[in-house]
Amino acid sequence: MDYLGKYKSAVAARSTSAEVLRCSQDGGIVTSMFLYALEEGIIDGAIVAGQGEKPWQPKPIVATTPEEILSSRGTRYNVCPNMSVLKESVRKYGLDKVGIVGTPCQIQALRKAQLYPIGLRDVCDKIALAMGIFCMENFSYQSMTQIVQDHCNVDLHSLKKTDIGKGKYWAYTNRGAVSQIPLKLTHKYEQPGCHVCLDYVANLADISTGSVGSPDGWSTVFIRNNNGENIWNKAVAAGVFETKPIESVKPGLELVTKLATEKITKNQKEVEHRASFGVGKGLRNPYI
Amino acid sequence: MIFGKKEKKEPAPKSQEPKAPVSKPIAKEEPKKEERPVANKITVGHVHMSGCTGCLVSLADNYEGLFTILDNYADLVYCLTLADARHIPKMDVALVEGSVCLQDELSVEEIKETREKAAVVVALGGCAAYGNITRFCRGGQWNQPQHEGFVPIGDVIDVDVYIPGCAPCPQQIRNVCVTAYLLLKGNAEQQALAKAYLAPLMALASEGSKATSSEACGCDIMTKVINQGLCMGCGTCATSCPVFAITMEEGKPNIQRDMCIKCGACYAACPRAFFSFDVVNQYETIIDAIHGAMNPGGN
Numbered sequence: 001m002d003y004l005g006k007y008k009s010a011v012a013a014r015s016t017s018a019e020v021l022r023c024s025q026d027g028g029i030v031t032s033m034f035l036y037a038l039e040e041g042i043i044d045g046a047i048v049a050g051q052g053e054k055p056w057q058p059k060p061i062v063a064t065t066p067e068e069i070l071s072s073r074g075t076r077y078n079v080c081p082n083m084s085v086l087k088e089s090v091r092k093y094g095l096d097k098v099g100i101v102g103t104p105c106q107i108q109a110l111r112k113a114q115l116y117p118i119g120l121r122d123v124c125d126k127i128a129l130a131m132g133i134f135c136m137e138n139f140s141y142q143s144m145t146q147i148v149q150d151h152c153n154v155d156l157h158s159l160k161k162t163d164i165g166k167g168k169y170w171a172y173t174n175r176g177a178v179s180q181i182p183l184k185l186t187h188k189y190e191q192p193g194c195h196v197c198l199d200y201v202a203n204l205a206d207i208s209t210g211s212v213g214s215p216d217g218w219s220t221v222f223i224r225n226n227n228g229e230n231i232w233n234k235a236v237a238a239g240v241f242e243t244k245p246i247e248s249v250k251p252g253l254e255l256v257t258k259l260a261t262e263k264i265t266k267n268q269k270e271v272e273h274r275a276s277f278g279v280g281k282g283l284r285n286p287y288i
Numbered sequence: 289m290i291f292g293k294k295e296k297k298e299p300a301p302k303s304q305e306p307k308a309p310v311s312k313p314i315a316k317e318e319p320k321k322e323e324r325p326v327a328n329k330i331t332v333g334h335v336h337m338s339g340c341t342g343c344l345v346s347l348a349d350n351y352e353g354l355f356t357i358l359d360n361y362a363d364l365v366y367c368l369t370l371a372d373a374r375h376i377p378k379m380d381v382a383l384v385e386g387s388v389c390l391q392d393e394l395s396v397e398e399i400k401e402t403r404e405k406a407a408v409v410v411a412l413g414g415c416a417a418y419g420n421i422t423r424f425c426r427g428g429q430w431n432q433p434q435h436e437g438f439v440p441i442g443d444v445i446d447v448d449v450y451i452p453g454c455a456p457c458p459q460q461i462r463n464v465c466v467t468a469y470l471l472l473k474g475n476a477e478q479q480a481l482a483k484a485y486l487a488p489l490m491a492l493a494s495e496g497s498k499a500t501s502s503e504a505c506g507c508d509i510m511t512k513v514i515n516q517g518l519c520m521g522c523g524t525c526a527t528s529c530p531v532f533a534i535t536m537e538e539g540k541p542n543i544q545r546d547m548c549i550k551c552g553a554c555y556a557a558c559p560r561a562f563f564s565f566d567v568v569n570q571y572e573t574i575i576d577a578i579h580g581a582m583n584p585g586g587n
């Protein structure tokens with residue numbers, strides 16, 4: 001099994017924009033990349049996680065202005081169905097060059113949709129930039145609420161940021177308090193569909209990024225294909241990012257590989273376990 | 289252009305049609321193909337059952353892409369709307385649009401004949417594959433009020449490939465046309481790629497429209513994905529629905545079943561319905577192959 005997917009190069013990177021970094025989750029890679037691509041006409045807009053109706057509930061939006069992209073910074077650890085507005089991005093917003101950010105499963109869905117555009121007339125040839133974000137698991141909105149309010153004892157209205165790292169789930173409040181719980185306590189709230197996922201670092205994206213492997217405030221970035229490399233090199237040349245060789249940072253790719261191997265091995269076991277779930281009966285296996 | 293070609297082709301078969309039994313005109317047709325600039329095209333027909341012609345329009349909506357297909361890869365040997373042939377000829381691929389009306393003898397005969405004459409039968413679109421909107425028919429309409437029983441073609445014949453959706457999108461039809469060509473006429477490598485690409489659509493066809501295996505509607509999303517603990521909330525089903533019957537509520541699809549027309553698009557699009565790493569990991573190779581095929585001169 002190829003745990004990290006195909007990639008041309010890997011680097012540690014950080015946005016050079018203080019404004020982006022002020023509220024981005026990690027190195028502001030996704031937001032800065034979309035801002036640059038929008039400005040350069042590489043994309044006409046991007047599907048990102050905007051603000052939903054409830055506090056900390058994301059909602060997919062088709063962002064066509066820098067303001068909209070900026071205001072969608074930061075990770076919300078609950079499901080945001082970014083693929084659900086793909087058709088609209090082309091057919092209603094009239095985008096010819098679509099940017100999209102997604103978790104590994106969403107990027108898998110995107111590539112399948114490009115190959116089998118069953119109900120997506122005129123959409124599949126218009127994907128200009130697919131940014132993938134690493135993902136171990138995700139939560140429903142209710143799960144996230146329960147974790148933050150019941151376990152971390154933080155009100156959603158005073159929540160400033162949540163983060164998963166170093167084996168803990170972190171909740172930071174607007175007033176500077178930090179609450180953390182062992183990640184183990186959150187496992188039972190995970191979305192069941194995540195347990196059959198066989199991708200940690202968005203193997204099928206043009207560029208994928210996450211915090212793991214790089215120091216705080218920096219991101220690990222995989223540049224995966226020609227399209228990704230083209231855009232990445234231009235952005236770096238334009239001074240959008242500062243970069244360091246991934247070999248020069250701690251803990252580096254070793255930790256990324258370790259976590260990817262753990263996730264995929266565990267979930268492969270789950271897929272096997274499902275095959276003999278009942279008595280002489282199994283659950284459905286989506287992988288053919 | 290299509291008509292122009294057909295006109296040139298027509299005279300000879302016409303004169304032979306009346307006296308020759310079914311198998312003979314076929315033998316006569318083959319030498320004609322060799323006169324064409326591309327010798328090894330496949331033959332394709334469009335068979336019209338009870339449908340709205342929307343699937344054919346969708347094929348035509350490949351615009352110049354349709355001409356590329358017809359110029360280089362496929363001869364349209366049968367198509368009531370676009371080709372002047374009255375009887376179903378022998379062909380490599382039959383694209384069948386529409387469901388079968390059980391009370392319409394001619395339809396029943398023709399779908400059976402299609403199976404006999406075509407090496408590969410493709411259910412083009414929701415009606416042929418799953419019944420789609422014709423599932424809701426109950427007769428009483430002018431001018432054939434007794435026409436009330438409509439079934440997917442898979443209830444009457446074996447089907448090889450499904451292209452769900454209402455209408456299936458032009459690029460999906462294009463992809464199947466090109467991969468079918470590669471499967472039948474390509475080199476070993478292209479054949480392997482095409483086979484892998486078509487495999488899931490063939491699997492959908494072999495699951496068929498059996499009540500036990502598939503409802504071909506939003507219900508599939510519930511029973512075969514969410515109920516099975518497989519949904520991860522990507523939203524692809526919602527964006528694939530042609531009638532906007534699916535909205536994402538709290539990160540999961542919510543299906544308004546009264547709006548659902550049973551076209552099968554949502555389930556076929558869902559990455560947790562089927563997902564082949566062998567195919568999707570090669571997405572760039574496959575997309576490049578299709579674009580290359582659609583742009584034979586290069587640019």
Ligand SMILES: Cc1cc2nc3c(=O)[nH]c(=O)nc-3n(C[C@H](O)[C@H](O)[C@H](O)COP(=O)(O)OP(=O)(O)OC[C@H]3O[C@@H](n4cnc5c(N)ncnc54)[C@H](O)[C@@H]3O)c2cc1C
Pocket residue numbers: 023024025026027028029030031032048049050058072073074075076077078079080082101102103133134135136137138139164209210211212219
């Ligand atoms: C559920 C989840 C689990 C993750 N798990 C890991 C992990 O295990 N290891 C790791 O290294 N990184 C993980 N990440 C990625 C990490 O949290 C950051 O999103 C990533 O490093 C990008 O940071 P950034 O500063 O470059 O992006 P930013 O510039 O902050 O932009 C983040 C982008 O992600 C979008 N986004 C936010 N929430 C969601 C969502 N729920 N679904 C889809 N898109 C969203 C935003 O709209 C924005 O465009 C996870 C992310 C998510 C959403």
Ligand code: SF4
Pocket residue numbers: 509513514518519520521522523524525526540541557558559560561
């Ligand atoms: S496409 Fe499949 S996995 Fe994605 S939201 Fe719909 S049912 Fe869930």
